[in-house]
Amino acid sequence: MVVESHETDGEFAGGGLGHTSRSPIVTPVFTDMVSSQTESGLLSSEGESQRTQYPYVTGTSVIGIKYKDGILMAADMGGSYGSTIRYKSVERLKQVGKHSLLGASGEISDFQEILRYLDELILHDNMWDDGNSLGPKEVHNYLTRMMYNRRNKFDPLWNSLVLGGVKNGHKYLGSVSMIGVHFEDNHVATGFGNHLARPILREEWKEDLSFEEGVKLLEKCMRNLLYRDRSAVNKLQIAKITEDGLTISQPYSLKTFWNFGAFQNPTVGAEGSCC
Amino acid sequence: MMKLLTSQTWVLASKRCRFLLLSSSPRQLRYLPLLIRFLLADLLQIGHSVNNRSCTCKFITFTYLKMPSDTMDVPKTGFSFDLCRRNDMLAKKGLKSPSYLKTGTTIVGLIFENGVILGADTRATEGPIVADKNCEKIHYMAPNIYCCGAGTAADTEAVTDNISSQLKLHRYHTGRESRVVTALTLLKSHLFRYQGHVSAALVLGGVDVTGPHLHTIYPHGSTDTLPYATMGSGSLAAMAIFESEYREGLTRDEGVNLVTKAICSGIFNDLGSGSNVDVCVIEKGKKEYLRNHLTPNPRTYVSSRGYTFSKKAEVLLTKITPQKELVEVVEVGGDAMEE
Numbered sequence: 001m002v003v004e005s006h007e008t009d010g011e012f013a014g015g016g017l018g019h020t021s022r023s024p025i026v027t028p029v030f031t032d033m034v035s036s037q038t039e040s041g042l043l044s045s046e047g048e049s050q051r052t053q054y055p056y057v058t059g060t061s062v063i064g065i066k067y068k069d070g071i072l073m074a075a076d077m078g079g080s081y082g083s084t085i086r087y088k089s090v091e092r093l094k095q096v097g098k099h100s101l102l103g104a105s106g107e108i109s110d111f112q113e114i115l116r117y118l119d120e121l122i123l124h125d126n127m128w129d130d131g132n133s134l135g136p137k138e139v140h141n142y143l144t145r146m147m148y149n150r151r152n153k154f155d156p157l158w159n160s161l162v163l164g165g166v167k168n169g170h171k172y173l174g175s176v177s178m179i180g181v182h183f184e185d186n187h188v189a190t191g192f193g194n195h196l197a198r199p200i201l202r203e204e205w206k207e208d209l210s211f212e213e214g215v216k217l218l219e220k221c222m223r224n225l226l227y228r229d230r231s232a233v234n235k236l237q238i239a240k241i242t243e244d245g246l247t248i249s250q251p252y253s254l255k256t257f258w259n260f261g262a263f264q265n266p267t268v269g270a271e272g273s274c275c
Numbered sequence: 276m277m278k279l280l281t282s283q284t285w286v287l288a289s290k291r292c293r294f295l296l297l298s299s300s301p302r303q304l305r306y307l308p309l310l311i312r313f314l315l316a317d318l319l320q321i322g323h324s325v326n327n328r329s330c331t332c333k334f335i336t337f338t339y340l341k342m343p344s345d346t347m348d349v350p351k352t353g354f355s356f357d358l359c360r361r362n363d364m365l366a367k368k369g370l371k372s373p374s375y376l377k378t379g380t381t382i383v384g385l386i387f388e389n390g391v392i393l394g395a396d397t398r399a400t401e402g403p404i405v406a407d408k409n410c411e412k413i414h415y416m417a418p419n420i421y422c423c424g425a426g427t428a429a430d431t432e433a434v435t436d437n438i439s440s441q442l443k444l445h446r447y448h449t450g451r452e453s454r455v456v457t458a459l460t461l462l463k464s465h466l467f468r469y470q471g472h473v474s475a476a477l478v479l480g481g482v483d484v485t486g487p488h489l490h491t492i493y494p495h496g497s498t499d500t501l502p503y504a505t506m507g508s509g510s511l512a513a514m515a516i517f518e519s520e521y522r523e524g525l526t527r528d529e530g531v532n533l534v535t536k537a538i539c540s541g542i543f544n545d546l547g548s549g550s551n552v553d554v555c556v557i558e559k560g561k562k563e564y565l566r567n568h569l570t571p572n573p574r575t576y577v578s579s580r581g582y583t584f585s586k587k588a589e590v591l592l593t594k595i596t597p598q599k600e601l602v603e604v605v606e607v608g609g610d611a612m613e614e
Contacts, residue, residue, distance in 0.1 A: 001532075120308040129559035195511035200519055224518045228511070261523055262386065 054105035055158040057081050059071040059092045060231045061193030062103035063221050064162045065205060066171050066186050067214035069241035071164030074102045074218040076225075077251055084249040085233055093239040093248055097122045100136040100165035101241045102143075106178065110217030114157060117146065117260035136165030136172040140182065141267035158189035166243050189221070197221035211240070223254050313415050343517045344531065381509030381541025381548040382412060382423035384478040385521065386502050387530035390487045390558035391480035394534035395423045395604055396542050397567070398549040405549065409567070412528035417442050417453040419562065422462075422482030423556050426494060430475040455481040455488040459498060467496030476506045482559050507547040509541025516540045527556065535569050544583065 057079050064073040079087030092111070093103045096118050104111040121142060125134050134142075140163045150156050155180045164173040175188040187201040200221055209217065215238060226232045234256070239248040313509040314538075381402040384393045399407035414422045424431025438461045442453045442589045450511040459479055466473055479490040491504045505513040525533065534554055541548045552569040556562065 053510075190510075194516045195544075199512040199515045199544045202544065203516075203540070220519050221515075224515050227518050228514060260502045262500065 002189060005112040008073055012033045018102040020250050043222035051155045055110075056059070057086065057103045057108045058231070059090060059108055059111070059159075060229055061189055061191035061197065061225055062092060062160075062173075063189045063193050063197050063201075063218060064103065064164050064173050064187065065201065065218065066164075066173050066210070067209040067212055067213065070166040070171055070212045070240065071173050072211075072218055072238060072240050073101055073164055074216065074222050074236055074238045075103050075105070075160060076222065076233050076236040078231060078235070079108050080231040083230075088235060089251070091121070091237065091248075095163075095246050095248075096139055096163075097125070098133045099167045099241075100134075100139045100163060101239055102139075102248055103162040103164075103190075103239070104159045106160055110159050112156040114146075114159065116144070117128060118142075136163055136174070137167075139163060139165070140176065143176045145178060147176050147178065147182075151179045156185055162188050162190060165241055173260060176259070192225060192232075193221065196224050196228055200224065219254060223256065224256060226256065283326070286451050305565070313605075348352075354472070359472065373465070379547025380412060380425040380507030381505065381513050381538055381545060382425050382478050382507050383405050383505045383513050383517070383532060383534055383537045384480045384489045384491075384503065385490050385517065385525070385534060387525040387527060389484045389527065390556065391489050392527075392530045392534050393421055393423050393478060393555045393557070394538045395553045396491065396538055396548040397551045397553060398542075400426055400547055408550050412552065413564070413568070415439060415555050416458050417481065419483055419557060420453060420455055421460050421557060421562070421564075422458070422480075423478040423506070425476045427477075429476040430473045431477065432474050434462065434465060434473060435477070438465065452483060453481075454483040454485065455479065455490070459488075459490050459492070461494050463496045463498050466492065466494060471495040478504050478506050480557060482557050487557075490556070495610070505537065505541075507548065509538075509545035512544040513537035514542045527558075531556065531565075531568075539569070539571060 010112060011201055013186045028037040044113055059079055060076060062073065062075040064071060066072075077089050077091065078085050079090040081087075082203050084243075087108075090108060092105070092108075093101060094115055096102045096115075102115075102118070104114065121139075122134065125132075143161055143163060147159075148155060160178060161176045162173070163176070164171075166172070172184065174182060174184040175184065175190065176182045179191075186207075187198075187205050189197045189201070199219070204217055204220075217239060222236055226234055236254070237249055237251050239246065250255065301422055312525045379398070381397060382393075382395045393413055395412035397407075397409045397412065397478075398405055399410040399530060410428070412423050412425070412431075414424060414431070414437060416422050416439045422435050424435060438458060438554060441461055442458055445457065446453055458481070462477060462479065466475065475492075476494055478489070479487045479492060480487075480540055482488070489504055491497050491499045491501060491506055498531050502523070503517045504562075505517060514537075518535070520536075531554055538548075538552045541549070542552070551567045552571070554565040554568040556565070
């Protein structure tokens with residue numbers, strides 16, 4: 001099944017229009033989701049629903065920026081089980097449809113569940129076979145509704161998501177949190193990245209970064225996180241999405257510097273003063 | 276139990292309370308209060324005997340002791356946590372303790388080629404309100420040592436003033452310039468003794484005979500020795516700048532610029548920090564306290580007309596009462612209080 005994206009996008013330019021016209025298909029998908037989860041999944045057999053109280057296996061921050069040709073996103077590959085780093089090859093950046101890239105931090109199992117719902121969404125979209133495909137803005141809206149609805153039932157999907165993509169030359173980068181807070185910006189970060197990467201991005205991001213500059217900026221932020229976030233691992237992936245398509249890099253490590261004079265010799269002149 | 280310590284002093288312990296007996300002469304008998312009769316009655320249960328003979332201790336004066344001993348003896352050492360227990364009990368019953376003035380801060384320090392540079396923002400918050408728009412967070416410890424403080428404003432002020440006085444006395448005693456590790460040890464032992472109840476997180480920096488030093492001190496009393504350090508609520512934002520741009524052997528201007536950048540990052544990315552940037556540069560033999568080195572948050576709208584009444588307000592009566600000077604203030608030349 002081949003889906004071609006034509007220039008039928010006059011009416012879909014706003015994105016929202018396209019979405020509402022599809023609602024007859026989308027809503028059943030949603031209620032399917034709801035009913036399936038009440039039967040199977042997380043609930044025990046009693047009527048009392050089991051709410052997600054706390055996450056178990058979590059991924060740390062994701063950072064995304066817009067650059068000249070599209071979106072760049074970076075995430076490390078660690079999955080922590082509480083305070084141990086249990087999994088070191090978790091891919092937290094995934095493709096969604098033709099135009100979008102999703103990165104998630106938080107509970108890994110909920111991320112896998114979200115991917116499954118998105119899979120269904122994209123499948124139904126393809127089944128229309130009308131030459132159109134859901135762009136990043138539509139997927140972002142879908143995710144927002146889903147997260148907010150789950151939060152209203154006191155059973156959230158414990159994730160902070162970053163969604164980026166390019167459709168018809170229009171770059172889009174947005175974020176959705178666990179409780180449904182969503183916004184669109186030129187640079188987003190989740191988790192610890194909010195505190196450690198955002199200040200750097202606010203200072204140094206500018207319009208029309210080249211690919212190399214963008215990667216350097218992302219690596220600077222990821223290095224910062226590696227030094228100061230306890231659940232970070234030194235194995236990361238950088239994903240790039242442009243009009244032409246998506247590439248997710250192979251995992252690699254960052255170089256770190258530990259040779260400050262004060263680290264070599266912290267108690268010069270006063271032996272024993274250091275803890 | 277009764278124990279004869281000296282010919283004149285008896286020590287007695289009873290099951291219900293502890294008594295300390297002090298000696299007395301027969302002359303004081305008549306001044307003994309009724310209390311003694313009751314105490315004697317208690318003691319009789321354990322079968323004590325009072326020696327009434329004139330040659331030895333005649334009569335006994337008791338002092339009724341409770342748990343903390345406030346007598347002539349040396350008071351119990353260490354912090355008394357009774358009030359902490361009381362506060363916890365009150366909080367459990369629903370009493371909201373008054374919110375203290377927190378500094379909610381960004382404070383930083385770094386070592387450059389010739390010394391230490393300290394930086395701080397100037398906002399003091401009381402919950403969600405900014406209590407002081409332009410407070411001073413870089414405190415004087417010694418001519419060559421300064422200390423930035425984050426946490427409860429009263430605690431940082433009191434603890435730095437206290438240790439500053441101790442350092443001065445130490446300088447007089449030894450006749451030498453204070454060392455940073457001295458201040459460090461005094462501060463960390465003070466904070467440890469109070470088990471974290473003194474909520475002061477400090478960045479201590481200075482230059483002494485052994486070179487430039489920079490330390491962080493946490494409220495529970497642990498310390499770190501670092502080439503660059505940040506503390507306070509804006510510490511992550513400032514640390515992001517330091518981690519990406521710090522290198523060894525910075526010049527003075529580069530150092531000041533980096534510190535200013537880090538504090539600005541805290542000011543603009545953290546809600547607990549704001550207003551202006553204070554910087555203090557300490558080098559061997561000299562220091563520069565740059566108060567309000569940068570003011571990136573000026574008041575942008577000031578009404579040019581000033582304050583006037585609207586045209587509708589009618590002036591009914593104008594009465595001007597000049598201030599009467601009741602007391603004449605004479606400035607006496609002399610030593611102003613140091614810093």
